[in-house]
Amino acid sequence: MHNHYIINGVVEFHPATSTLRDLNDPDHVVVLNSPAGRCLLLLIERTGTIVTQHEFLDIVWAQRGMLVSSNTFYQNISILRKGLKKIGLPDDPVVTIPRIGLTLASGTHIKKLTTDQQVEVSHENAHFIDEHSLTQELKTLQPPEDVPEEDVPEPATETPAEGSPESPATEPKPVRRCTRRQWLTGSASALVVLMLLGAAVLALRSNDESHFFxxxxxxxxxxxxxxxxxxxxxxxxxxxxxxxxxxxxxxxxxxxxxxxxxxxxxxxxxxxxxxxxxxxxxxxxxxxxxxxxx
Structure with a gap:
């Protein structure tokens, strides 16, 4: 038995395959990656409440033996939002509660159904949404004011394991010794960078506090x-x-x-x-x- 959900009467969501199907055009299918699909399922199961970032990281990843960074969470929420928009939902149902978490927009209608068969996806017609499809869009994406950084994720990168075919051959590099002058110059540069970072943090904090709400x-x-x-x-x-x-x-x-x-x-x-x-x-x-x- 497989549970699936109808969102606002126009989109069919199958958690087992992380697929979104346009009910008005059954051949139009969007395939999310597995974490983004689990994020949507968690929001649906918690309709009417707010799901914190900690709960997402625990339920979607940690309970499956995966420890990921906040950047991975932000990126998968962007994948989810892009998929919902791609399948035809006119308004983004995923609402950000600043400094708290995410929830489904009020008025979002969810209908739960159960079927015996799991939906099959045709690779010919399906549109796959994952972190790789976001790479080009992230080059032009600009964060709006006062929006948490989850709306503008950074692309994930993978490091090939040592000794794998994709791992480039490396040669031992000669050891370079630093002179006292070079060490002092580097220390001074690091101190300047730290001072600039501190000033930037203070400025951002000041701007946030100046925001009335x-x-x-x-x-x-x-x-x-x-x-x-x-x-x-x-x-x-x-x-x-x-x-x-x-x-x-x-x-x-x-x-x-x-x-x-x-x-x-x-x-x-x-x-x-x-x-x-x-x-x-x-x-x-x-x-x-x-x-x-x-």
């Missing part, structure tokens, strides 16, 4: 609303009030599911900014104000 923290997802609270909302009473205001506009989460709640301590009111996408992406937002009793 970087001070909001994720509270929970409820009724399709992803609720973020400002740093000033810390007391249990303030949190309960923020949740109450979010419930009053729950119907609006269908179009504007990202909620940023701010309590203005000097004024008796609460601000709720609703957006169709997170603040890390170009979006459209509307604001609601609730006046509180003193």
């Amino acid at each position: 970087s001070h909001y923290h994720f509270l929970k997802t409820t009724q399709g609303c992803h609720i973020f609270l400002s740093d000033g909302i810390i007391s249990p009473e303030s949190r309960a009030n923020a949740l109450e205001r979010s419930k009053q506009i729950a119907d609006g989460c269908k179009s504007y599911p990202w909620l940023y709640v701010t309590h203005l301590p000097l004024l008796p009111r609460t601000s709720v900014i609703r957006c169709d996408k997170p603040m890390s992406e170009p979006n459209t937002c509307i604001s609601d104000y609730f006046f509180e009793d003193k």
Whole structure:
């Protein structure tokens, strides 16, 4: 028995073969690599919740005996996104929650089915999506502002094992001795590089802190609303009030599911900014104000 899933009524996903099939054009098939397929399956199984990067690395790779870097995770999420776009989904259903993880976009409809036969893939018509197909696109890909680096992965490289046919023959290199002058010059250059790196890190940190919404923290997802609270909302009473205001506009989460709640301590009111996408992406937002009793 093989489980497969229908995404938004237009795409058929078979985890066993990591294939995406266009239901309107059955001959149009996209084949993901195995890790990208397992990432999609994990997102489907956790629909309505956020999956952290640590959970992806553990469930998709570590539990199968593979230890990989964060770059491998970022790259496979990009492979997944490219495959979903290639098969015909108009909007990217994979949503990045900054500094937290990934989730399926609210409104994504998943239907689970079970079949006796595993889908067969014709290599003649299938389009294969893997790390090699991304190499050329990565040369022109530019990261948008405030988007985590998983949206712009680096191509993976493989190092041939020593003694394999692909491993080039090497000859012993002569030993070079450094003079005291060369050593001092190299040390000075390394010190300059470290100073420049430190300045760059400070600049990036300063830019991040200057971003207004970087001070909001994720509270929970409820009724399709992803609720973020400002740093000033810390007391249990303030949190309960923020949740109450979010419930009053729950119907609006269908179009504007990202909620940023701010309590203005000097004024008796609460601000709720609703957006169709997170603040890390170009979006459209509307604001609601609730006046509180003193």
